[in-house]
Amino acid sequence: MALLEVSGLSAFYRDFQALRNVSMSIDAGQIVAVIGANGAGKSTLLNSIAGLIDVDRSCIRLDGESTGGLRPSSLVGRGISLVPEGRRLFPSLSVEENLLIGGHLGRRGPWNLERIFALFPALEERRHQRSTSLSGGQQQMVAIGRALMSNPRVLLCDELSLGLAPIIIKNLYAQLPAIVAEGVSIVVVEQDVVQAMMATSYVYCLHEGRVSLEGRCAALDRDNLKSAYFGV
Amino acid sequence: MQWVNAVMQGVLLGGLYALFAAGLSLIFGVMGLVNVAHGDLIVLFAYMAYFAAELLGIGPFASLLCVVPVAAVIGYVLQRGVLNRTLGADLPPLLVTFGLSVIIQNVLLIFCTADSRKLQSGTFELASWKVTEGLSVGLLPLTQFLCAVIMIAGVQALFYRTALGRAFRATSDDPSVAQLMGLETKHIFGLALALSLALAAVAGVFMGIRRSFDPSSGPLMLIFGFEAIIIGGMGSLWGTLAGGIVLGVAQTVGAQIDVAWPILAGHVAFLLVLLIRPQGLFPKVFR
Amino acid sequence: MIGQGADGPVYRVSHMDKSSRVGLVLVALLIVVFVATPFWGDRQTMRLLCEVFSYIALASLWNLLAGYAGLVSVGQQAFVGLGGYALFLVGLWADRNPLLGVPVAGIVAVLAAIPIAFLLFRLRGPYFTIGSWVIAEVFQQVFLQVDAVGGGSGISLPAAIVRLIATGRDAREYLVYWIFLAMMVVIVALIVLLLRSRWGLALTAIRDNELAAVSNGIDVKLTRLVVFVVAAGGTAMVGAMIFLQKMTITPVSGFSMNNWTVNVIFMTVIGGIGRVEGPIIGAVIFFVLREMLADLGSVYLVLLGLTAIVVMLWAPKGIWGYLADRHGWQIFPLSRYFEIPGKEAARAPEMDRVP
Numbered sequence: 001m002a003l004l005e006v007s008g009l010s011a012f013y014r015d016f017q018a019l020r021n022v023s024m025s026i027d028a029g030q031i032v033a034v035i036g037a038n039g040a041g042k043s044t045l046l047n048s049i050a051g052l053i054d055v056d057r058s059c060i061r062l063d064g065e066s067t068g069g070l071r072p073s074s075l076v077g078r079g080i081s082l083v084p085e086g087r088r089l090f091p092s093l094s095v096e097e098n099l100l101i102g103g104h105l106g107r108r109g110p111w112n113l114e115r116i117f118a119l120f121p122a123l124e125e126r127r128h129q130r131s132t133s134l135s136g137g138q139q140q141m142v143a144i145g146r147a148l149m150s151n152p153r154v155l156l157c158d159e160l161s162l163g164l165a166p167i168i169i170k171n172l173y174a175q176l177p178a179i180v181a182e183g184v185s186i187v188v189v190e191q192d193v194v195q196a197m198m199a200t201s202y203v204y205c206l207h208e209g210r211v212s213l214e215g216r217c218a219a220l221d222r223d224n225l226k227s228a229y230f231g232v
Numbered sequence: 233m234q235w236v237n238a239v240m241q242g243v244l245l246g247g248l249y250a251l252f253a254a255g256l257s258l259i260f261g262v263m264g265l266v267n268v269a270h271g272d273l274i275v276l277f278a279y280m281a282y283f284a285a286e287l288l289g290i291g292p293f294a295s296l297l298c299v300v301p302v303a304a305v306i307g308y309v310l311q312r313g314v315l316n317r318t319l320g321a322d323l324p325p326l327l328v329t330f331g332l333s334v335i336i337q338n339v340l341l342i343f344c345t346a347d348s349r350k351l352q353s354g355t356f357e358l359a360s361w362k363v364t365e366g367l368s369v370g371l372l373p374l375t376q377f378l379c380a381v382i383m384i385a386g387v388q389a390l391f392y393r394t395a396l397g398r399a400f401r402a403t404s405d406d407p408s409v410a411q412l413m414g415l416e417t418k419h420i421f422g423l424a425l426a427l428s429l430a431l432a433a434v435a436g437v438f439m440g441i442r443r444s445f446d447p448s449s450g451p452l453m454l455i456f457g458f459e460a461i462i463i464g465g466m467g468s469l470w471g472t473l474a475g476g477i478v479l480g481v482a483q484t485v486g487a488q489i490d491v492a493w494p495i496l497a498g499h500v501a502f503l504l505v506l507l508i509r510p511q512g513l514f515p516k517v518f519r
Numbered sequence: 520m521i522g523q524g525a526d527g528p529v530y531r532v533s534h535m536d537k538s539s540r541v542g543l544v545l546v547a548l549l550i551v552v553f554v555a556t557p558f559w560g561d562r563q564t565m566r567l568l569c570e571v572f573s574y575i576a577l578a579s580l581w582n583l584l585a586g587y588a589g590l591v592s593v594g595q596q597a598f599v600g601l602g603g604y605a606l607f608l609v610g611l612w613a614d615r616n617p618l619l620g621v622p623v624a625g626i627v628a629v630l631a632a633i634p635i636a637f638l639l640f641r642l643r644g645p646y647f648t649i650g651s652w653v654i655a656e657v658f659q660q661v662f663l664q665v666d667a668v669g670g671g672s673g674i675s676l677p678a679a680i681v682r683l684i685a686t687g688r689d690a691r692e693y694l695v696y697w698i699f700l701a702m703m704v705v706i707v708a709l710i711v712l713l714l715r716s717r718w719g720l721a722l723t724a725i726r727d728n729e730l731a732a733v734s735n736g737i738d739v740k741l742t743r744l745v746v747f748v749v750a751a752g753g754t755a756m757v758g759a760m761i762f763l764q765k766m767t768i769t770p771v772s773g774f775s776m777n778n779w780t781v782n783v784i785f786m787t788v789i790g791g792i793g794r795v796e797g798p799i800i801g802a803v804i805f806f807v808l809r810e811m812l813a814d815l816g817s818v819y820l821v822l823l824g825l826t827a828i829v830v831m832l833w834a835p836k837g838i839w840g841y842l843a844d845r846h847g848w849q850i851f852p853l854s855r856y857f858e859i860p861g862k863e864a865a866r867a868p869e870m871d872r873v874p
């Protein structure tokens with residue numbers, strides 16, 4: 001049985017339908033990519049899984065249990081953690097405080113302050129600085145670390161590469177295997193297709209709210225991917 | 233020498249005003265809500281202390297033990313039951329708390345009449361400490377000032393050194409993302425108002441010992457607290473303490489010039505700060 | 520307003536619709552009835568109507584300030600009292616018909632409102648609200664202290680001056696009554712015209728999205744200043760008439776928060792904030808309830824407060840707002856329609872709503 005199962009998910013913003021009948025599954029220990037153009041519904045998908053959008057109860061199942069539409073605060077308790085698009089660190093909190101608040105619920109697991117600093121050494125020497133005074137790449141590290149502090153079973157990453165230089169992006173993605181090794185499954189939403197395909201084993205392509213293509217990264221044809229991405 | 237005395241009294245009075253302001257400022261910081269009924273709640277808690285003292289035969293300081301917890305519960309229930317529904321726009325919280333203010337004043341009027349009351353703390357009220365020739369400091373105001381400083385330090389410590397304080401700050405920064413951390417924003421806001429009203433309860437008891445009060449005394453408490461916040465600068469409780477002191481001194485010095493002028497002198501000080509340095513005397517720079 | 524296309528007029532913006540046609544006819548009938556009140560009503564009825572008209576005027580001005588310009592002031596009593604005192608002082612010094620004091624009151628208030636706005640506009644949102652309260656308190660304190668204006672005991676208008684209004688007690692009563700009626704009609708009419716104009720569109724834009732309004736070239740500060748000053752002037756003139764009728768003013772009565780702000784706010788909120796009809800409906804409800812419940816004083820205020828809170832939480836557009844939205848009514852022609860010749864009128868989405 002898959003760890004996280006999305007079946008026939010539809011999501012709406014007021015009258016606008018952002019997701020149409022999306023299905024997806026993630027196994028334990030897997031890294032999965034969701035790609036697509038702007039407005040394809042990638043963030044909406046993650047936000048729905050994380051509870052920020054109200055959806056039908058049975059459309060999302062974690063470990064067999066229906067979790068669709070539950071509140072974000074209770075989903076974190078069950079092991080779903082979101083790294084939001086644009087980082088969205090807390091400006092009033094220092095780096096360390098941002099991390100600590102990620103661990104607010106006190107879920108058991110391997111992740112704590114020391115482990116996060118071991119994963120991202122650059123953060124340790126800046127731990128008492130205001131989180132918003134860090135560089136973009138470092139802020140992204142804080143955002144990931146903050147999500148990890150809740151010891152999730154599924155980590156949802158929304159556009160890690162946004163606004164970052166290629167080498168920084170590469171370094172970030174290089175840490176993902178270490179995270180998976182600790183028993184966390186990851187869903188990565190990306191506009192940077194190449195990077196996404198390099199880091200993950202399975203990819204879903206969204207177009208106008210639908211899954212237009214899915215498959216093992218190695219097996220996907222370049223041209224098929226292009227058509228699926230742009231909807232042609 | 234009487235001027236020095238006046239200034240001294242003003243400084244100590246400032247502590248009380250800072251207490252009026254602390255609860256108000258806390259709520260605005262955490263959820264951007266200004267509780268127009270804050271002054272009336274201070275008066276309500278003073279009345280509670282009065283009746284607790286009458287019924288249980290205890291002194292006003294002891295009445296704090298029952299009034300403060302009750303105030304905290306009222307704050308939590310009020311936030312979750314009513315005020316949480318108003319957040320999101322400017323107008324509803326203003327008008328709802330305004331309505332609350334009118335309701336509290338008139339309910340007090342109905343049940344307690346317009347007679348003014350005072351909390352008695354016995355001889356302690358009259359005790360004073362003679363610092364030098366011609367300069368004495370009342371023990372009651374001194375105690376209240378010290379308590380105010382301790383409470384402000386306590387709230388600052390809560391906000392900056394505890395998990396709850398982190399939760400307050402995170403929720404005020406970004407309520408949606410705070411939810412992603414497992415924080416229940418409705419609950420956090422409830423706790424914030426509970427703390428705010430607990431501070432208001434202490435303020436009410438202190439105020440009630442110092443001067444007589446009646447159902448219509450609320451608005452003036454609100455205004456003093458508000459003036460302390462604006463004079464001191466928003467964003468920092470220590471700034472509010474400074475603002476309260478400036479306000480207190482303006483009032484006592486004004487009273488020295490003419491016995492009928494203290495309140496007006498305070499307003500003038502406030503207007504001057506608004507005119508010359510609208511961000512306040514000690515505003516917090518970030519955000 | 521006619522839009523030009525390549526081959527001539529393509530569309531027109533109009534404001535009238537069926538319900539406002541009906542509404543305006545009703546309003547016109549009511550005005551006729553009220554003009555004729557001296558002939559069918561007694562002195563008590565006229566006095567009561569004067570009170571209703573003055574509150575409709577005050578509430579409409581407050582609605583313009585708070586519901587449209589977003590300036591929630593709880594200190595308008597400052598201008599009510601200022602207007603009253605200005606009229607009395609003019610009446611005492613000039614030794615002429617005290618009605619001349621009404622426009623003077625307006626001018627005095629406008630002049631005072633400018634520096635007040637200068638100070639108050641430094642405060643945002645809820646802090647502006649409390650700041651306005653402080654200003655009103657300052658006015659009250661100042662008038663209490665200054666003996667030249669009667670200090671705590673205030674001023675009374677001597678009978679000799681009162682007699683200058685008109686000859687004969689009846690004539691005086693009728694004249695004062697008609698002035699109240701005229702005042703209310705003019706104020707409401709001016710508000711409607713203002714809202715139909717470009718200024719009105721600017722106000723709605725500011726209310727809906729200030730940043731967008733600024734980037735569209737709307738001078739937000741100036742618009743708000745104009746509204747604040749106009750409201751102050753109107754409020755003061757109404758205040759002048761109110762106290763002329765009472766013939767005596769004190770700092771407590773002149774700057775009474777309960778009378779000139781609490782009642783006004785509750786009326787507007789319950790009737791419907793952000794719509795021109797709101798304060799009028801609210802005032803009517805207020806007075807009907809007051810007559811029904813007889814003067815219960817504090818209990819009445821508690822009930823009003825509870826009603827206002829309930830309305831704000833569950834029907835924030837007020838009673839009129841709720842009805843108007845449900846049935847698409849309007850009395851005053853204020854919505855904006857596109858009329859394309861030959862096609863059915865397409866109504867612009869609801870523009871006069873509180874967000």
